[in-house]
Amino acid sequence: MQGRLRLGIAGLGTVGAATIKILTDRRAHLSQALGVDLDVTAVSARDRSRDRGFTLGDATWFDDAKALAVSDEIDVYVELIGGEEGVARESVEAAISAGKHVVTANKALLAHHGTQLAGLVEAQKLALKFEAAVAGGIPVIKTMRESLIGNEVTRLYGILNGTCNYILSRMTFEGGEFNTILKEAQEAGYAEADPTFDIGGFDAAHKLALLTSLAFGTEVAFENVYVEGIENISLADVEAADDLGYVIKLLGVAVQTESGIEQRVHPAMVPKTAGIAGVNGVTNCVAIEANPVGEVLLVGPGAGGGATASSVVSDIADIARGEITPAFVTSADRLMPSVRGPMRAHAGGYYIRLSVHDRPGAFAAIATRMAHEDVSLESIVQRRVDANAGQDAAQVIMITHETTEAAIRAALAGIEADGHIVGAPQMIRIERT
Amino acid sequence: MQGRLRLGIAGLGTVGAATIKILTDRRAHLSQALGVDLDVTAVSARDRSRDRGFTLGDATWFDDAKALAVSDEIDVYVELIGGEEGVARESVEAAISAGKHVVTANKALLAHHGTQLAGLVEAQKLALKFEAAVAGGIPVIKTMRESLIGNEVTRLYGILNGTCNYILSRMTFEGGEFNTILKEAQEAGYAEADPTFDIGGFDAAHKLALLTSLAFGTEVAFENVYVEGIENISLADVEAADDLGYVIKLLGVAVQTESGIEQRVHPAMVPKTAGIAGVNGVTNCVAIEANPVGEVLLVGPGAGGGATASSVVSDIADIARGEITPAFVTSADRLMPSVRGPMRAHAGGYYIRLSVHDRPGAFAAIATRMAHEDVSLESIVQRRVDANAGQDAAQVIMITHETTEAAIRAALAGIEADGHIVGAPQMIRIERT
Numbered sequence: 001m002q003g004r005l006r007l008g009i010a011g012l013g014t015v016g017a018a019t020i021k022i023l024t025d026r027r028a029h030l031s032q033a034l035g036v037d038l039d040v041t042a043v044s045a046r047d048r049s050r051d052r053g054f055t056l057g058d059a060t061w062f063d064d065a066k067a068l069a070v071s072d073e074i075d076v077y078v079e080l081i082g083g084e085e086g087v088a089r090e091s092v093e094a095a096i097s098a099g100k101h102v103v104t105a106n107k108a109l110l111a112h113h114g115t116q117l118a119g120l121v122e123a124q125k126l127a128l129k130f131e132a133a134v135a136g137g138i139p140v141i142k143t144m145r146e147s148l149i150g151n152e153v154t155r156l157y158g159i160l161n162g163t164c165n166y167i168l169s170r171m172t173f174e175g176g177e178f179n180t181i182l183k184e185a186q187e188a189g190y191a192e193a194d195p196t197f198d199i200g201g202f203d204a205a206h207k208l209a210l211l212t213s214l215a216f217g218t219e220v221a222f223e224n225v226y227v228e229g230i231e232n233i234s235l236a237d238v239e240a241a242d243d244l245g246y247v248i249k250l251l252g253v254a255v256q257t258e259s260g261i262e263q264r265v266h267p268a269m270v271p272k273t274a275g276i277a278g279v280n281g282v283t284n285c286v287a288i289e290a291n292p293v294g295e296v297l298l299v300g301p302g303a304g305g306g307a308t309a310s311s312v313v314s315d316i317a318d319i320a321r322g323e324i325t326p327a328f329v330t331s332a333d334r335l336m337p338s339v340r341g342p343m344r345a346h347a348g349g350y351y352i353r354l355s356v357h358d359r360p361g362a363f364a365a366i367a368t369r370m371a372h373e374d375v376s377l378e379s380i381v382q383r384r385v386d387a388n389a390g391q392d393a394a395q396v397i398m399i400t401h402e403t404t405e406a407a408i409r410a411a412l413a414g415i416e417a418d419g420h421i422v423g424a425p426q427m428i429r430i431e432r433t
Numbered sequence: 434m435q436g437r438l439r440l441g442i443a444g445l446g447t448v449g450a451a452t453i454k455i456l457t458d459r460r461a462h463l464s465q466a467l468g469v470d471l472d473v474t475a476v477s478a479r480d481r482s483r484d485r486g487f488t489l490g491d492a493t494w495f496d497d498a499k500a501l502a503v504s505d506e507i508d509v510y511v512e513l514i515g516g517e518e519g520v521a522r523e524s525v526e527a528a529i530s531a532g533k534h535v536v537t538a539n540k541a542l543l544a545h546h547g548t549q550l551a552g553l554v555e556a557q558k559l560a561l562k563f564e565a566a567v568a569g570g571i572p573v574i575k576t577m578r579e580s581l582i583g584n585e586v587t588r589l590y591g592i593l594n595g596t597c598n599y600i601l602s603r604m605t606f607e608g609g610e611f612n613t614i615l616k617e618a619q620e621a622g623y624a625e626a627d628p629t630f631d632i633g634g635f636d637a638a639h640k641l642a643l644l645t646s647l648a649f650g651t652e653v654a655f656e657n658v659y660v661e662g663i664e665n666i667s668l669a670d671v672e673a674a675d676d677l678g679y680v681i682k683l684l685g686v687a688v689q690t691e692s693g694i695e696q697r698v699h700p701a702m703v704p705k706t707a708g709i710a711g712v713n714g715v716t717n718c719v720a721i722e723a724n725p726v727g728e729v730l731l732v733g734p735g736a737g738g739g740a741t742a743s744s745v746v747s748d749i750a751d752i753a754r755g756e757i758t759p760a761f762v763t764s765a766d767r768l769m770p771s772v773r774g775p776m777r778a779h780a781g782g783y784y785i786r787l788s789v790h791d792r793p794g795a796f797a798a799i800a801t802r803m804a805h806e807d808v809s810l811e812s813i814v815q816r817r818v819d820a821n822a823g824q825d826a827a828q829v830i831m832i833t834h835e836t837t838e839a840a841i842r843a844a845l846a847g848i849e850a851d852g853h854i855v856g857a858p859q860m861i862r863i864e865r866t
Contacts, residue, residue: 018725022583029650033582033762131580137726139572139580147564147572149466150455150746217462275732278711292451292739293570297732299708306725313583323754329466 003036005320006073008100010065010091011080012045015105015132017052018309019078023316024054030313036320044068069095076101076319078312084108096120096128101324103315105132105308111206114213114220115335118327128327129315134207135160135284137307138300139314144214144288145329151290153215155255157431160207160265162282162302163191163198164230164250168267169280171238172247178233190282200229201250201265208252211286212263212338215254217330221263221338228266237353237426240397241269244351244379247277251431260341267428269351274433287433344406349378349430352398352408354415355422359392362420366396369414373407375400393422399430436469438753439506441533443498443524444513445478448538448565450485451742452511456749457487463746469753477501502528509534509752511745517541529553529561534757536748538565538741544639547646547653548768551760561760562748567640568593568717570740571733572747577647577721578762584723586648588688590864593640593698595715595735596624596631597663597683601700602713604671605680611666623715633662634683634698641685644719645696645771648687650763654696654771661699670786670859673830674702677784677812680710684864693774700861702784707866720866777839782811782863785831785841787848788855792825795853799829802847806840808833826855832863 007023009016023030023038031037044062062068069077069091077095079102081088088109092102102121104110110117110130121128131141135158144153159165163185170181182199185191197203209222230250241248246269255262270277275297279285284302289295301307328335356362370377378399400408412425440456442449456463456471464470477495495501502510502524510528512535514521521542525535535554537543543550543563554561564574568591577586592598596618603614615632618624630636642655663683674681679702688695703710708730712718717735722728734740761768789795803810811832833841845858 022725026583026585029763030582032764032767033759137729139576139729142575142580143572146750147575147747148743149463149750150459150743152459273711275711278706278708290743292455293743294734294737294740296571296734298729299732300729301727304727307727310581310583310723310726314580317579317582321756321758323756325754326466330462331465334465 002031004039005036005316006039006041006075007078007316008042008068008071008074008076009040009078009080010044010068011082012043012052013080014305015308015312016045016080017054018305019080019312020054022309022313030317034317034320038316038320041073042068042071065091066094069100070098074100076103076316078316079104079106080312082106082108084112089113092117093120096124096126099124099126101127101319103129103312103319105130105312107133107203107206107210111209111220111222114210114328115332118332122326122332125324127319127324129318130210131315132308132311134210135286136300136302136304137310138284138286138298138302139311140211140286140298141214142314143296143298144211145325148288148290148293148296149329151293153288153290155253155289156211156215156286157251157253158286159249159276159279159284160204160252160286160302161198161201161250162284163195164204165280165284166190166282167199168230168233168248168250171233171235172242175235177235178231199231201227204250204252204265208254208263208265212254212261213328213335215288216256216261217336218261218338219335220328221340224263224338224340226264226266226343230267232426233267236395237428240353241351244397244399245272246270246430247272248428249276253431257341257345259345260339262341262346264343264346268431269428270431270433276433344404344409346405347402348432349402350400350408351428351430352400352412353426354396355393356396357392357420357422358394365418365420366415369411369418372414373411375403375407375411377401435464437472438469438749439472439474439508440511440749441475441501441504441507441509442473442511442513443477443501444515445476445485446513447738448741448745449478449513450487451738452513452745453487455742455746463750467750467753471749471753474506475501475504498524499527502533503531507533509536509749511749512537512539513745515539515541517545522546525550526553529557529559532557532559534560534752536562536745536752538563538745540566540636540639540643544642544653544655547643547761548765551765555759555765558757560752560757562751563643564748565741565744567643568719569733569735569737570743571717571719571731571735572744573644573719573731574647575747576729576731577644578758581721581723581726581729582762584726586721586723588686588722589644589648589719590684590686591719592682592709592712592717593637593685593719593735594631594634594683595717596628597637598713598717599623599715600632601663601666601681601683604666604668605675608668610668611664632664634660637683637685637698641687641696641698645687645694646761646768648721649689649694650769651694651771652768653761654773657696657771657773659697659699659776663700665859666700669828670861673786674784677830677832678705679703679863680705681861682709686864690774690778692778693772695774695779697776697779701864702861703864703866709866777837777842779838780835781865782835783833783841784861784863785833785845786859787829788826789829790825790853790855791827798851798853799848802844802851805847806844808836808840808844810834
């Protein structure tokens with residue numbers, strides 16, 4: 001006899017609707033491949049009267065997601081509400097207490113409470129699946145959890161926020177300034193009215209925290225992520241990057257270092273020849289460096305209803321197959337505490353852009369500050385008169401050899417204190433790829 | 434109590450050795466994550482006395498892989514011998530008859546007997562896993578089988594042979610001729626002494642046949658793959674591609690068309706801006722276009738002991754978790770017969786390179802032949818005197834708008850018959866990306 005898995009879906013926005021569409025359109029295929037019928041038996045959303053363009057069949061309507069989460073009519077609670085607290089968290093916890101498996105696309109919830117929730121499900125031998133929470137339709141969670149299980153991850157890095165990548169790509173290809181393109185992105189629906197969460201790097205940081213836990217077997221530690229957004233990237237940086245053979249991307253990077261695990265989200269210079277350099281627009285990607293596999297790069301749509309729903313359905317299918325594995329590969333009670341690799345110990349090359357007053361001694365002072373911190377330069381270019389900074393200022397671009405964040409910050413503080421530059425120095429990390 | 438999965442590994446070459454190394458080095462992690470100990474209890478290889486740089490512990494040695502395959506000491510038969518017939522096939526069939534799960538890296542075996550073997554395992558509720566058979570360390574089988582289960586695949590294409598990609602990449606970057614670089618690749622160990630299997634496209638065709646079955650729910654139909662190798666790609670083509678904004682890659686493509694499923698392996702022009710254009714050297718990639726997810730691109734090492742062993746261990750881990758799913762997503766008895774989309778119906782743009790005698794009427798005759806077959810040209814460039822073809826010949830490069838393979842072949846046959854060209858026309862398909 002064919003088994004049956006009863007699904008309760010909370011949240012009927014773009015992703016919820018697309019999930020129901022897949023479960024309807026592909027019902028026969030899924031049933032046959034899984035040996036289990038996937039039935040949406042209950043749903044919940046804020047507004048029952050809204051026309052969503054599809055019928056809910058026999059599914060029971062719940063006004064309250066928490067009531068749906070504990071309903072006897074479901075085996076799996078699919079949480080597509082969002083938000084790190086409130087009804088999303090309460091309903092997920094209630095569902096687990098009531099013995100339901102959980103599928104969620106909620107990166108904020110997991111970034112803040114992932115370890116705790118993993119412990120709750122594992123105590124009851126339930127599943128907590130979240131492929132849709134990171135990089136939309138890219139199967140990165142399953143890849144890390146299952147495909148790379150024989151490997152030791154040494155580093156992962158990726159483009160984890162489509163809004164930022166869209167803006168930086170347009171700045172690169174069209175030569176617009178950040179604010180202009182952000183405004184157009186908002187009008188086109190690629191950026192929120194309040195874009196802080198995306199362009200400030202926080203969305204990418206949520207996703208990075210989850211990937212880090214999977215990669216290194218550590219507790220989810222969003223609080224240990226260093227976060228810097230793209231607000232201060234100017235067209236001058238994008239153009240200088242292009243001249244130097246780089247593109248600027250907002251990267252999330254997690255790497256094991258001697259002093260701990262660096263988790264960082266920041267704009268980075270990536271060589272044009274790197275695989276991820278060509279990932280443009282709202283597309284996301286994740287590169288995983290591991291032993292013995294080498295580097296695996298996954299590229300795909302980072303958002304959108306259909307892409308995200310594809311991942312939600314993949315998680316549901318796993319549960320239908322009986323794949324009840326620890327949420328973060330290692331069981332929650334054995335996850336190691338995350339030791340933060342401090343940013344000041346970060347080692348790498350740096351791009352520095354300064355607007356320097358054109359007067360005797362200015363360059364010597366800058367060079368002295370660099371030398372004093374043992375920062376050696378790979379290249380230094382005076383590009384042109386800096387139109388933004390007045391006629392007496394020249395734009396100076398420096399690329400350093402590998403140094404530390406502590407050294408570069410000390411050198412820049414000294415340069416700023418010397419008073420030879422206009423405004424603050426610009427500093428962008430160069431990421432090895 | 435911790436469960437135990439007993440593994441019998443046949444074939445202790447590079448991949449077998451790397452598999453044992455992972456199972457040894459990562460034993461504690463795998464046991465903890467899977468809740469099952471993975472024990473190599475038996476091995477087999479041709480030469481027992483050879484020093485392989487590792488100890489086999491308590492594993493029982495079998496001189497005969499078929500005896501190992503049916504041994505009471507194993508639960509999973511890991512076939513790393515290779516070859517479509519002989520001991521590989523016989524031992525796999527014997528293992529299945531004896532109730533063993535099978536993990537294999539053997540693309541030739543599965544390309545020729547995949548449907549039959551899938552039927553055998555499914556009748557006994559056993560697993561047949563082959564992540565390592567396609568694209569080495571790239572988790573493409575799991576992605577198609579599990580992550581994209583909610584999707585309808587419309588097309589897939591990829592760089593599936595590292596040797597070809599290595600040679601084409603070097604021709605592109607260094608400007609060498611095919612034969613020179615092939616010879617160097619052989620000396621460096623990137624190409625076999627008899628390179629026909631790789632450079633003729635047959636290795637890629639084996640892999641493509643497996644991906645096609647997974648993508649479209651059809652029986653494995655290697656005999657339906659159109660195969661063309663890279664032997665005839667000259668530096669003139671690589672340089673012309675570069676001028677026109679393309680790179681040349683050996684692609685495997687499977688696409689659903691009105692007349693059936695096109696499965697084809699051939700050199701293709703790919704726009705430099707495409708994600709796969711930057712995949713160079715021995716790296717492989719697979720792009721999957723599916724609804725509703727969009728396009729997912731996976732890039733990684735296509736060969737090598739560690740990368741391939743990573744996939745072998747992933748398959749073993751799946752079995753340890755109890756993931757006994759149909760080998761090709763759809764159960765073998767429900768796979769549809771593969772209806773071949775004939776190459777003559779293939780629709781696309783074409784690159785044509787001709788060495789044309791510089792005499793009155795030559796161009797007019799060529800243009801007339803094209804027009805007669807309704808082939809319209811996007812561009813036509815007379816590049817220079819063709820040094821290879823003598824002083825009176827000019828090299829003419831044409832890019833066509835979309836047309837059919839039948840039309841282009843008829844036009845080229847006519848052009849050749851007219852006698853205005855030196856040698857045979859060169860034709861390379863342009864792949865939309």
